[in-house]
Structure formats: C-alpha cells, structure tokens
Amino acid sequence: MSRRFRLLVATIGFAAVVWLLLAALDRAVALAQRFMGLPEGLRWLVGGLLVALAVLGAGLAAWWLRPRKPRAPVVAPDRASLEARIAQLRETDASVEELRSELGELDRRRESAHVYVAVFGEISTGKSTLIAALVPGAAPGSDVLGGTTREIAHYEGETPAGERWMIADVPGSAETGGESRERLARHEALRAHAVIYVCAGDLTRTQADELRWLGDFGKPLLLAVNKADQWTLAERERILARVRERAAGIPDAVVAISAGGEERFTRRLPDGDTEEVTRRRAADVRPLLDALRRLLAPGAAALEALRENAVLAGLHERTAEQESVYRALESERIVHRYARRAIVGAMAAVAPGSDLVIQGILATGMVRALADLHGVRVTDVEIDNLLRQVRMTLRTGTSVVLAVAGNAMKAFPGLGTLGGGVLHAFAYALIFDSFGRGLAATLAERHTLDQADAGERMRELLADAGTSRLRRLAELTGEALRDR
Template sequence: MSRRLRLLVTTVGLAALAWLLLASIERAIALAERFEGLPQGVRWLVGGVLLLLVSLGAAVTVWWLRPRRPRAPVTAPDRTSLEARIAQLRHDDAGVEELRSELTELDRRRASARTYLAVFGEISTGKSSLIAAMVPGAAPASDARGGTTREVTHYETSAWGDGWTIADVPGSAEAGGEARERLARAEALRAHAVVYVCAGDLTRSQAEELRWLGDFGKPLVLAVNKADQWTDIERDQILQHVREQADGIPDAVLAISAGGEERFTRRLADGSTEDVTRRRPAQWQPLRDALRRLLAAGPSALEAQRENAVLASLHERTGERERAYRADEAERIVSRYARRAIVGAMAAVAPGSDLVIQGALAASMVRALASLHDVRVTDVEVDNLLRQVRMTLRTGTSVVLAVAGNALKAFPGLGTLGGGVLHAFAYALIFDSFGRALAATLAERQALDQADAGERMRELLNEVDASRLRRLADLTGEALRLRHEPSD
C-alpha cells in the first residue's frame, strides 16, 4: 500500500470515528433529557436497571480477563503399587511385557544422566528438517527399547553441552497411523522436554495434543515453523494468534524456520527452463535459547517431572489392561456358571421356578464376579439381588421361553429333544444375561447396584442376538452331550 493511500485510509477512519463519537454524545444527551422528564419513581426504576446491567457487564469482563489458573499435571500413583498391579496381570500378555519394559526404560534413562528432548507434532510440519538443523550430520543412535528403533530415531549430540539425546518421533494425524502415533506420544512422555512443531495457526487436533502434553506437566516449547515465508507483520500476527490458541500451556511460543529443501522452475536467458533444488537456511536460534533456559537445571532436576509423566501414563495403560483382563475373565466365569446351570436345569418344571434350587449357583457367580472387580458384597446384598432376579423372571418367563423356543427352531437337532432342552437353553439364557448384566454394572460402577443390574438383565433377556443365541445353543448341546455320554 502506498504512502498516499495509507494516509487517505487513516483520514477516512479518523473522520468516521469522530462522527460516531459525536453521534453517541448527541444520543446520550437526548436520552438524559428524556430521563429527566420521567416521574421520579420511573427514574429510580430505570436507574436501578441500568446499574444492574453495568454491574453484570463489569463482572463478566473481570471474569473473562481474570488470570487463568495453570493446569495441574496428572498425578501418578506410587511406583510400588503400580508394579504390584502389573504383576497381577497375565504373564503371557504381550501388552503386560510392554508395561514392564517401560519401567526398565525409565530406570535406564535416569541412570544415563542424559537430557532427552522429543520433537513432536503432526506430519509435514518440518520436524525432521528441524532436527537436521539442530544436529547436523548426526547418525541415529541405537534405542534400547526393542521394537521402536524403526519408529523412533534418537540422535546424540554434545553441541549444546554434555549428554543430549534428541528423539525424532512419527508425525501424528496420519491416516492409518494410530500405532505410530501411540509410539510418538509414549516417547514424548519419556523425554525431559518436548518441542511441539506446527506450521501456522493450531488446528483442533493440535490444540488437543498441546492440552494432553500440558496435562502431563511436560516442559514444552511451541515452535511455529516456516517463519521465513511470512513478512514481519504476518509473523507477529500469527504468533499472537497461536499464543491465544495455546492458552498458556507452552512455556514459550516462538517462530522458527527449519530450513529444508525448496524446488522451483527457473527460466533461462535462452527461453528454456530448468528445475532447481536448493536448501533454505535454518533460523532456529530463538528455539535454542529457549531450550537452554528451560533445561538449564539439568536432567536430574527435571527427573521428577519426567518420572511422574511416565508413571501417570503407565497408570492409564495398566488400567486399560486391567479392564480388558477383567472383561475376558468375566466372560469365562459367566460361561462356566451358565454351563453348570444347564446341567442343573434339565429337570426344571419352568424356567425361573427352581431358581431357589439354583440359588447357590447364582450366589456363587455373584461372589466370583464381585471378587474379580474387587467389590465387597455381603450375604444380605446377594440375597436381595437374587430376590429381585426372581421377580424379574416371574414376570418375564413367557419372554424367556419365546426367545428360547424361537432360537432352538434354528437348531433342529436340539429343538426336537423335548421340553428339557428348552428349559436348559432358557437357563443358559438366564444365567448368561444375569452374569453379563452384573459384570457390566460392577465394571462401570464399582458397586453392586441392584437397580442397574436388573435393568441391564431385562434388556439382555429381550435381546435377540443371533451370534449370542448360537453360542448359547452350542453351550447347551455340549452340556447335553457330556451328560448323556457313558462314563468309563
């Protein structure tokens, strides 16, 4: 924009502002004169309303501009309890071995006394170019963690002092790259600090990743890459906007240029063209200065933060494994008791009528599932739950028989064996529904909620799932075959 045009725009803007100000003053004077002409009671009412509106506006403004409280990092459990939980999981689970190796890696890095820095961010933001600028000519170092060397590359350098290791991790937000993204996040938590790289305004997923790193209390620098492609005004505007989006989570927000290669077509004097590839110079001095300030205390001073992040992540991952283990074990418990109920129900007059006979079996299943989920139950609670189940079955016997009869029609070999098979299959359906409902309640609520378990059971009794009915039919047939096989 030329100087004359800028002067013209400024003059027009000032004139418009002055006109608006004069119009506002004139309007205010007119309103004041009308206000003075009102009865005294009305003036008091209008004044009170205006005062209330002004007070509310001031309160909202103060609340909006108040200093934001820093987000408290996730608190990890103590290591001893975490190791005990991991030890209780199945030893043949590959995921459990990953948890154990994470603790081993935590100790190894502490003993190495090196400073670990992870360069993290979405794909195509220039992470690898930044590392090439930070550690020119560095060769990848071997990673003691088996299975990650192809995904996480470590570079060792002493350019900034003794004992620095920089990790280049896979980029996030890649289609089909969920496994690599998990590796990248795990490596970010293992590091003492993280450089998060973006290439402009933050996307929603990038903002979520920043909040995730902030929740774990990671020392964090947000590096806005490709600053050499902007003017000074554009760079300042982008940095200001990114700082607002980051919401105070990073310790520093700065602009850099990671360099890298650029390709363009050049027209020669004779009219021909040629493709040219050249390397753009890196400009990352602000990042180097910010990292030196952030990590000046050394790895030993930052170890407590790093250990808390790793253990907090392990706590979450261990919880996922525990839930998966309990779900599998609950499935086995329910199937085992459903098989026993089939054998015990062959002489039943009607499904539900002999739950008193099957009561001990049902009570044992309740206690087994409660013990699996570490929920204490009393005999009174178990009796009350079984009493509620009996009431449910008295009102839903016809539904159970209808579902069982229709399911057995699909299996002629079982459906023609008589009413005993029908009752046996009905009991398989009853115990399977009861067990699954109770297991879901215990897992979700960590308590014996009778109302919730009863509602879930009613839904399962009315559910017509072909795969589930097929499984129960196979279970019934297997129990019948074993019952009629002659013993040796």
C-alpha cells in the same frame, strides 16, 4: 469498491447505529416513567427484582470470564504398586514384557545422565529437518528399546549449554492408518526430559489437544512454529499471537523458527523452457536454542523427577488398559462357566425364570466371582437385594424370555427335537448370560454394585435376539446337555 460507495455505506451504518441508540434511549425513558408511576410498594418490589437480576447477571459474567486455573499435572502411582500390578498381570499369562521394558528404560536413562529431548508433532511440519539443524551431521543412535521402537531414531549432540543430550525423532501424528506409530511417539514423548512440539502455522484443534495432553503430564514443553521465513513480519506476529492464544499458556515458551531444508520450484528460462530447481533454505533456530538453554538449565538430575512422574503415569494408563482387557476376558469365562452350570440345573426347574431358588447358589457365586474380579466389595445383603430385583425382573419378563428362547429353538431345530426340558435349559442360559454380562459391565464402568444399572442392562440383554448370541447360547446348551 469505490471510495464514494464506501462513504455511503459508512454513512448509512452510522445513521443506523444512531437510530438504534435513540430508540433504546426512548424506550428506557418510557420504562422509567412507567416505573415511577407504580405504587410505592410495587415500585420497591420491581426495583428489588431488577437489582437481583443485575447482581445475578454480573456474577454469572464474572464466573464465565474468570481466568481458568491450569489443570494439575497427572500424578503417577508409586513404582512399587505399579510393579506389583504388572507382576499380577504376568501371573494371568498376559504379555507384560513391554511394560517391564519401560521400567528398565526408565532406569537406564536415569543412569546415563543424558538430557533427552523429543521432537513431537504432526507429519510434514519439519521435525526431521529441525533435528538436522539442532544436531548437524548426527547419525541415529540405538538403545535398549531399539527392537520395539525401530521407528524412533535418537541423535546424540550437545545442548546449548554444552552438555550431552539425545534428541528423539518420533513418527508424526495425524497420519492415516498411523495409530500404532502415534502411540510410539507418545510413549517416547513421556520418556523425554523435555518436548519440542512443532507446528507449521496456526494450531489446529487436534494439535491443541496434543498440547493439552502433554501439559497434563507436566512435561517441560516448547512450542516451535516452523517455516516462519515464509511469512512477512506482520504475518509472523499475527500467527504467533493466535498460536499463543490457542496454546492457553501450556507451553513454557512459543517461538518462531525456520528449520531450513530444501525447497523446489520451477524456473522459467530466457528461451521459454522451464527447469526444476532445488535449493536449500537457511535455518534459523536461535530463538529455540535460547528457549532450550533456559528450559534445560537445571540439568538432567533436576528434571528427572518430572520425567519419572510422566513415565510412571503413562505406564499406569497402559497397565490399566491391559487390566481392563484381562477383566473383560475373565468376565466372559466366568459368565460362560456359570451359564453352563445353570443349564444343567435348569432341568429341575418348574418354569424358566419363575424364581432363582434352584439356581440361587449359582447366581450368588457368579456375583461374588465377578465382584472379586473387579475389586468391588459386596455384602450378603447387597447380593440378596440384587437377586430379589432379578427375580422381580424375571417374573414380569418371563414371556419375553420364553419368546426369545422359543425363537431360538425354531432357529436351531436340532435342539427343539430334544423336548420341553431343553427350552427350560436354554431359557436359563439366556437368563444367566444376560445377568452376568449386565453385572460385569456395571462393575467395569461404575466400580460399584449399582443394582439399578445392572438390572437395566439385564433387561436389554434379555430382549436381545441377536442371531450370533443365540447361536452361541444354543451351542452351549447342546454341549452342556450332551455332557450331562
């Protein structure tokens, strides 16, 4: 673009801005004149409304632009309660060896008095090269968890203050199909006293989320922007400014470094041929070492409380996941057991779904069993109200139940030849399966006996004519009747 054309564009833009300002001023004067021409009472009313709107707008703007409070670190439960939950899981035949070994590793690292630092980040950001710069010539160490974390290597060296430390090289995140390795990396990050998060430029949304995750656990955290030697000074300052803005104050420090390593390029020879050349780039990690010196100055003993809180908080999440899996499987068994009993009792029912008098004891028992499993206290009144709602649902939805059951009988003619009683039995299997699954889902998600939610889930399941589910209920009906 020529200088004359740029000057023309700037002149037109300036003229447009001036015109808009003059138009806005003219409009404001016209409105002011109309306002002054209003009767005095109406003028006060309109003026009051304008002031109220201005105050409300200023308040909303102040609320929107207010500085956000940093999120409080995750608070872990006490160790005794965690051990009790793990022991309870063990009694259910759940695999808890990984959870128990985590507690053992927590104690081992505390007794070792080493400072543990994890180098964390996405793949291809230079983590391993950085470790080589921090601990020159170090060989991977081994520990108690070596059998289960064979993709995590520990390197022993000296901190900038001269103390012994162990640096963990963990698998990189954001790798296709690397979810299990990413979990290992996150577990190791929680076990460390401090974490160095490595990126190679501006933060992506995924990297910002990982930083927030680490910040939620209150980890002493450094953000190292690697490969800074590839930028000019102005580019470096600009990138650091963007990274600090996106990091939102979560890291204790943001530093630009160059981990070094090898670089390859093609060199053209005087005779016109080319050759591939490999050379080492000089490392410059002094800003990171200075930040580590300040961060680790309190020593391993002083940083142990934060590390223990992070480990126990992570262990609490992993234990909760296993508890959820166990409750889901046990809920399936409970619903299956009561549905089977309902099939046998259904042979005495006049019409499927007409009431739950015959099956009332079974329905009450299933509600109590599911509530006990999810740790929800229920009263007799709550159970009666829930069953009353279920009866109303079945009275209005009997046609749906019979239609689904009839279609299932047609799909599985072996059952249809046994007589009309089988239709009743299958209908009750469908009722109890829908009621139990809906209630179990409500208890798992809401941790309370929400009758409206359980009823809505039950109605959806009653109308679900999925082939696999009907086949499973048909098989259950056939087995129960043959055993009877």
